[in-house]
Amino acid sequence: MATAATDLATDFNTLCEALARQARTAARHLAQASAIQKNRWLLACAEILQQRQQDILAANEKDVRAAAAQGLTAATIDRLTLNPQRLAALADSLRQIAALPDPVGEIREVTQRPNGLSVFKVGVPLGVIFFIYESRPNVTVDAAALCVKSGNAVILRGGSEAFHTNTLFHELLSAQLAHHGLPPHGVQLVPTTAREAVGTLLRMKEWIDLVIPRGGKSLIQRVSSEATMPVLKHFDGVCHVYVDAAADLQMAEHIVINAKCQRPATCNAAECLLVHRSIAAVFLPQIGKRLLSEGVELRGCPETCQLIPAAKAATTEDYRTEYLDWILSVKVVSHLDEAIDHIHTFGSHHTDAIITNDMRTAREFARRVDSAAVMINASTRFHDGYEFGLGAEIGISTDRFHARGPCGLRELTTYKYIVEGCGHIRE
Amino acid sequence: MATAATDLATDFNTLCEALARQARTAARHLAQASAIQKNRWLLACAEILQQRQQDILAANEKDVRAAAAQGLTAATIDRLTLNPQRLAALADSLRQIAALPDPVGEIREVTQRPNGLSVFKVGVPLGVIFFIYESRPNVTVDAAALCVKSGNAVILRGGSEAFHTNTLFHELLSAQLAHHGLPPHGVQLVPTTAREAVGTLLRMKEWIDLVIPRGGKSLIQRVSSEATMPVLKHFDGVCHVYVDAAADLQMAEHIVINAKCQRPATCNAAECLLVHRSIAAVFLPQIGKRLLSEGVELRGCPETCQLIPAAKAATTEDYRTEYLDWILSVKVVSHLDEAIDHIHTFGSHHTDAIITNDMRTAREFARRVDSAAVMINASTRFHDGYEFGLGAEIGISTDRFHARGPCGLRELTTYKYIVEGCGHIRE
Numbered sequence: 001m002a003t004a005a006t007d008l009a010t011d012f013n014t015l016c017e018a019l020a021r022q023a024r025t026a027a028r029h030l031a032q033a034s035a036i037q038k039n040r041w042l043l044a045c046a047e048i049l050q051q052r053q054q055d056i057l058a059a060n061e062k063d064v065r066a067a068a069a070q071g072l073t074a075a076t077i078d079r080l081t082l083n084p085q086r087l088a089a090l091a092d093s094l095r096q097i098a099a100l101p102d103p104v105g106e107i108r109e110v111t112q113r114p115n116g117l118s119v120f121k122v123g124v125p126l127g128v129i130f131f132i133y134e135s136r137p138n139v140t141v142d143a144a145a146l147c148v149k150s151g152n153a154v155i156l157r158g159g160s161e162a163f164h165t166n167t168l169f170h171e172l173l174s175a176q177l178a179h180h181g182l183p184p185h186g187v188q189l190v191p192t193t194a195r196e197a198v199g200t201l202l203r204m205k206e207w208i209d210l211v212i213p214r215g216g217k218s219l220i221q222r223v224s225s226e227a228t229m230p231v232l233k234h235f236d237g238v239c240h241v242y243v244d245a246a247a248d249l250q251m252a253e254h255i256v257i258n259a260k261c262q263r264p265a266t267c268n269a270a271e272c273l274l275v276h277r278s279i280a281a282v283f284l285p286q287i288g289k290r291l292l293s294e295g296v297e298l299r300g301c302p303e304t305c306q307l308i309p310a311a312k313a314a315t316t317e318d319y320r321t322e323y324l325d326w327i328l329s330v331k332v333v334s335h336l337d338e339a340i341d342h343i344h345t346f347g348s349h350h351t352d353a354i355i356t357n358d359m360r361t362a363r364e365f366a367r368r369v370d371s372a373a374v375m376i377n378a379s380t381r382f383h384d385g386y387e388f389g390l391g392a393e394i395g396i397s398t399d400r401f402h403a404r405g406p407c408g409l410r411e412l413t414t415y416k417y418i419v420e421g422c423g424h425i426r427e
Numbered sequence: 428m429a430t431a432a433t434d435l436a437t438d439f440n441t442l443c444e445a446l447a448r449q450a451r452t453a454a455r456h457l458a459q460a461s462a463i464q465k466n467r468w469l470l471a472c473a474e475i476l477q478q479r480q481q482d483i484l485a486a487n488e489k490d491v492r493a494a495a496a497q498g499l500t501a502a503t504i505d506r507l508t509l510n511p512q513r514l515a516a517l518a519d520s521l522r523q524i525a526a527l528p529d530p531v532g533e534i535r536e537v538t539q540r541p542n543g544l545s546v547f548k549v550g551v552p553l554g555v556i557f558f559i560y561e562s563r564p565n566v567t568v569d570a571a572a573l574c575v576k577s578g579n580a581v582i583l584r585g586g587s588e589a590f591h592t593n594t595l596f597h598e599l600l601s602a603q604l605a606h607h608g609l610p611p612h613g614v615q616l617v618p619t620t621a622r623e624a625v626g627t628l629l630r631m632k633e634w635i636d637l638v639i640p641r642g643g644k645s646l647i648q649r650v651s652s653e654a655t656m657p658v659l660k661h662f663d664g665v666c667h668v669y670v671d672a673a674a675d676l677q678m679a680e681h682i683v684i685n686a687k688c689q690r691p692a693t694c695n696a697a698e699c700l701l702v703h704r705s706i707a708a709v710f711l712p713q714i715g716k717r718l719l720s721e722g723v724e725l726r727g728c729p730e731t732c733q734l735i736p737a738a739k740a741a742t743t744e745d746y747r748t749e750y751l752d753w754i755l756s757v758k759v760v761s762h763l764d765e766a767i768d769h770i771h772t773f774g775s776h777h778t779d780a781i782i783t784n785d786m787r788t789a790r791e792f793a794r795r796v797d798s799a800a801v802m803i804n805a806s807t808r809f810h811d812g813y814e815f816g817l818g819a820e821i822g823i824s825t826d827r828f829h830a831r832g833p834c835g836l837r838e839l840t841t842y843k844y845i846v847e848g849c850g851h852i853r854e
Contacts, residue, residue: 028771032795105794111816117805119815124797126827209827230657230828251850258852344455366845367532368459370551378544378848387853388546388844389538400553400636400841401657402829414827417815418793421805423678425685426814 016200019155019188020207023128026183027153031125033182035102038149041180042098045145046091048172053087059164060137067161075265079136080162090138093392097145100391103410104151120418123410125151127209130201131394132157132223134215137165144173144187146394150412153186155201155208159215160193167191198223205229212407214395232402234395236322237267237350239380242339242365244356245276249283251377252355256287258379259353261294265324267396268351268373268383272319272329274339277303280332284308291328300330319346336361340368350398351375351383372398372405443627446582446615447634450555453610454580458552460609462529465576468607469525472572473518475599480514486591487564494588502692506563507588517565520819524572527818530837531578547845550837552578554636557628558821559584559650561642564592571600571614573821577839580613582628582635586642587620594618625650632656639834641822659829661822663749664694664777666807669766669792671783672703676710678804679782683714685806686780688721692751694823695778695800695810699746699756701766704730707759711735718755727757746773763788767795777825778802778810799825799832 049056060082067077106123113119129152131143140158147154158166170189178184190197202211205228213223214234224231241259243252259270275283280303288308291298298304298311299318305311311330318329319342333339343352353375354365366374373383385393385406393406403411476483487509494504533550540546556579558570567585574581585593597616605611617624629638632655640650641661651658668686670679686697702710707730715735718725725731725738726745732738738757745756746769760766770779780802781792793801800810812820812833820833830838 028797031797113814113816117809117814230826248850254850254852262853362847370455370458371843373844373846376845376847378846378851379853381853382544382846382848382851383844387540387544388846389540399657404841405844414831416798417800417810417832418803419800419805419809419815420789420803421809423675423681424805424809425681426689426806426808 012194012196012200015192016197016204017207019190020128020201020204022185023153023155023188024207026185027125027127027151029183030148030153030186031104031127031151033151035104037180037182038102038151039098041176041182042094042145042149044176044180045141045173046094046098048176049087049091049094049141052168052172053084056087056165056168057082057084059168062164063137063162070161072161076161080165082137082165086138090141093138093142094145097142097149097392097409100149100409102149103413106410108415115424116421117424118420120420121415122418123413124416126412126414128153128155128207129412130155130157130208130211130229132198132211132213132215132219134159134219137162137169139214140166140169140189141173142392143394144170146392146409146412148177148182148186150409152412153183153188155188155190157190157198157201163193199226202226203228212394230402231399232395232397232407233399234267235350235398236348237269237396237398238272238320238322238346238348239268239270239351239353240272240274240339240343240347241270241353241355241380242274242333242343243276243279243283244336244354244358244361245278246358246361247276247279247283247355248357249279249286252283253287253290255353255355255377255379257290257294259381260291260296260328261326262379262381264326266381267322268380269324270328270353270380271321271323272331272346274331274333274342275304276339277332277334280304280307284330284332295326297327298330299327301332303332304330322348336364340365343369343371347371348398350396351380353378353380372396439621439623439627442619443624443631446617447555447628447631449612450580450582450615451634453612454552454554454578456610457575457580457613458531458554458578460578462531464607464609465529465578466525468603468609469521469572469576471603471607472568472600473521473525475603476514476518476521476568479595479599480511483514483592483595484509484511486595489591490564490589497588499588503588507592509564509592513565517568520565520569521572524569524576524819524836527576527836529576530840533837535842542851543848544851545847547847548842549845550840551843553839553841555580555582555634556839557582557584557635557638557656559625559638559640559642559646561586561646564589564596566641567593567596567616568600569819570821571597573819573836573839575604575609575613577836579839580610580615582615582617584617584625584628590620626653629653630655639821657829658826659824659834660826661694662777662825663775664696664823664825665699665747665749665773665775666695666697666778666780667699667701667766667770667774668697668780668782668807669701669760669770670703670706670710671763671781671785671788672705673785673788674703674706674710674782675784676706676713679710680714680717682780682782682804682806684717684721686808687718687723687755688753689806689808691753693808694749695807696751697755697780697807698748698750699758699773701758701760701769702731703766704759704761707731707734711757711759722753724754725757726754728759730759731757749775763791767792770796770798774798775825777823778807780805780807799823
C-alpha cells in the first residue's frame with residue numbers, strides 16, 4: 001500500500017512537473033507573440049468551434065449523460081449543457097476578445113526625467129497562470145482566450161463533470177496554437193480529474209506565477225491554504241442595497257428588484273436590503289409586496305417583520321450569508337453610519353449600492369464603503385467586466401492585492417520599466 | 428518546560444493580536460484622512476526629528492555601542508549610525524513625501540458607458556501593512572511616512588540592532604499622529620525583538636493585508652514561506668550589463684564602471700558583464716584595466732581570462748551570485764540571443780542593461796529581457812523610485828504580482844470602482 005501511494009505521488013509529480021515546465025517554456029514564447037498572431041488564433045478558434053459543432057455537442061452529451069446518471073441537480077446540468085446557440089455565443093466571445101486592445105507592449109506611462117532619461121512603463125504578461133474552475137465548459141474557452149491574448153500560458157483545471165467537453169475544447173485550442181506558429185503548450189488541461197494533481201501543482205511556484213480559483217467557497221479556501229504562489233481569489237459576494245432617507249422610492253424599488261431577482265445565483269446579486277428608518281414605514285410594505293410576488297423569501301429585523309408580516313426573523317448568520325438564491329435579508333437602520341457599519345461588519349467587500357438623491361450622502365457612502373465596487377443609484381448587477389468597459393473578464397477579484405473587481409486582459413498582466421538614455425550614469 | 432513554552436506562545440499571540448487588531452481599526456480611520464491632515468503630520472514629524480535631535484542621537488548611541496560590543500562589522504555600524512546630517516536628510520525626506528500627490532482618492536480612470544453609467548476607478552489604501560526590515564533606522568521613519576501618506580496602517584519590525592533608535596522614532600511618530608487627529612496605532616512597532624513575534628504576525632491574515640520583507644535572502648525566504656497574506660518581496664539583484672557589437676565603447680566603459688563601482692552593495696549594482704565577441708579583444712583589456720584599478724576582482728569565462736590575465740576563472744555559481752561587493756563576473760557571448768539566454772538563466776529579473784547604438788538590437792533586448800527594469804545606454808543604478816519620478820520608495824519589488832520595480836506611494840494602494848447611475852438596472 002505504502003509503495004503504491006508513493007508511486008502514485010511520484011506519477012503526479014512527474015505529470016504536473018511536465019505540465020508546469022512546458023507552460024513556462026510556452027509562456028516565454030507567448031510573451032513575444034504579436035497581437036496579430038494572437039488575434040488570428042482567436043478568430044480561427046471561433047471558426048473551429050462552429051465547424052466542429054457536432055463533435056463538441058457529442059462530447060458534451062457524454063458529460064451531460066454522466067451528470068444525470070450521478071443525479072446532479074437540474075441547475076448544474078443546465079450549466080453544463082451546450083447547444084448550437086451557446087456554442088455560437090462562445091465563438092462570438094472569442095471574436096470580441098480578438099477585437100480588444102492587446103495589453104502586452106502597451107505603454108502605460110512615460111516620463112521624461114530632468115536628466116533626459118526616458119522612463120517607459122510597459123505592459124507584460126504575468127507568465128504561467130493556473131486556473132481552477134467549476135462546471136460551465138464555456139469558461140474553458142473564455143479563460144484560454146483571455147490568458148493567451150494577454151501573453152500568458154495557462155494550465156486549466158475544469159470541473160470533473162465537464163471533462164469530455166473540456167478535453168475536446170483543449171485539443172482544438174491547442175492544435176490551433178500550433179497552426180498559428182504559437183506554442184501548443186500555451187493552453188494545457190490537467191489530464192486527470194484526480195484531486196492530488198491540484199495539490200501538486202499548487203506547490204510548483206518555480207514554474208507557476210499565479211493561481212486563480214473560481215468556484216465554491218471550499219475550493220477557494222483549499223487553494224488559498226495550499227498555494228505557494230500568489231492567488232487571485234473570486235470569492236463570495238454578500239452585496240447590499242442601502243435605501244437612504246433621501247431616496248427616490250420608485251427608483252429604489254426598480255433597483256432592489258433588479259439587484260435581487262435578475263440573476264440571484266450570481267456573485268453581484270443583492271443579499272441584504274438596508275432601509276433608513278424614516279422611510280421604512282412607506283417603503284418596506286411596498287418593496288415587500290413586490291419581492292414576495294417575485295417569489296423572494298424575506299428574513300428581517302424585528303421592525304421589518306412588523307412592516308412585512310410575511311417576513312421571517314433574520315439571524316446574525318443570515319446577514320453574513322451569500323444565499324445565491326431567492327432569499328433576501330432586510331434591516332432597518334437609523335442613519336448612514338449604521339448602514340456603513342453593517343456593511344463593514346457583515347459584507348464581503350464585493351458590491352454595495354446606495355439609493356439616494358442627496359449628493360453629500362452619496363459621496364460619503366462611496367468614500368467610506370470599502371468594496372471593490374460601490375454603486376450610486378444603480379443595480380449591484382452592473383459590477384462586471386463587460387459592463388465596466390473592460391471587455392471580457394476571467395472573474396471578479398475579491399482580493400485587494402494586484403487587481404480588485406473585474407479581471408480582464410490588463411489585470412492578467414504586469415509591467416516592466418524600459419529606460420532609455422545616451423550614456424547616463426548616476427552621480 | 429512544555430507549560431512555559433505554551434505560556435510564551437499565548438503571550439506572543441495576545442501581544443500580536445492586539446497589534447494587528449489596533450492596526451486594522453487605525454487603517455479604517457487612516458483611509459478617510461485627508462491629504463491635508465496627513466501632510467501636516469509629515470511636516471510636524473520633520474520638525475520633531477530636529478527638535479528632538481539630542482534624544483534621538485542618544486538612543487542611537489546606545490544601539491551603536493551595543494553593536495560594537497557585539498562585534499558587528501564596521502559597515503553595519505556605519506549603516507546603523509545617525510548624526511545631525513543624516514537626521515536633517517531624514518527630515519527632508521519627510522518634507523518631500525508631504526509634497527507628493529496623495530494616491531488615495533486619486534481618480535485613475537473614468538469611463539462613460541453607452542448606457543450613461545459613469546465608472547470611476549479610484550485609489551484606496553491596501554489596509555494594514557506589516558513591514559520587516561534590517562539595519563538602517565532611517566527606514567523606520569521613511570516606511571512609516573510612506574504607509575501613512577498612502578492611508579495604510581503599518582506594523583514595523585526593524586532590526587534588533589536598531590531597537591532603541593526605532594523605539595524612540597516610533598514614539599515620536601505615533602504621538603504626532605494623535606496630535607493631528609489621526610489614529611496613533613497607524614504606526615506601531617513590534618515591541619519585542621523575539622523572532623516568535625514575526626511568525627505569529629505572519630499567521631494573522633484576518634487583520635494584515637500585506638507583508639513587505641526587505642533585507643537578506645534568508646529573511647525573505649522565511650517570510651515568504653510562513654506568511655498567510657500576500658508578500659511583496661524585495662529580493663536579490665543579479666544585474667547584467669551587456670556590451671553589444673554596436674556599442675560606443677567609451678560610453679560602455681563609463682556605464683560599466685558606474686553600474687559596478689558607484690555603490691556595489693546596492694541591489695541595482697551590476698554583478699555580471701556580458702561582452703559581444705566581435706569587440707571583446709578591444710573592450711575587455713580596456714575595461715579590465717579600469718575595473719582592476721578601481722579594486723574590482725574579475726571572474727571570467729576562458730576567453731575573458733585570456734584577454735584579462737588578472738581575471739580568475741568564473742564558476743557557474745559565480746554567474747548566479749549577487750556579490751554586493753567589489754567582484755564582477757564576465758562572459759564573452761556570440762550574439763544577442765546568447766546574452767538574453769544568459770540573463771534569463773542566471774539573472775534575477777531585477778535590472779539589466781544593454782549598451783548599443785543599434786536601434787533594432789536595443790528594441791529587441793528591451794522587449795525580450797524580462798526584468799523589472801531594462802536599461803538602454805544607461806547605468807543599472809538608475810533603477811530607483813526617485814530616479815523614475817515616483818518620489819520616495821519603500822523598496823524595489825522583484826515580484827511580478829501587484830507591483831514590479833520601485834514601490835512608491837501608489838504601489839502601496841489598491842483601487843475601487845465607484846459607479847454612478849440614475850436608476851440604472853441591468854436588462
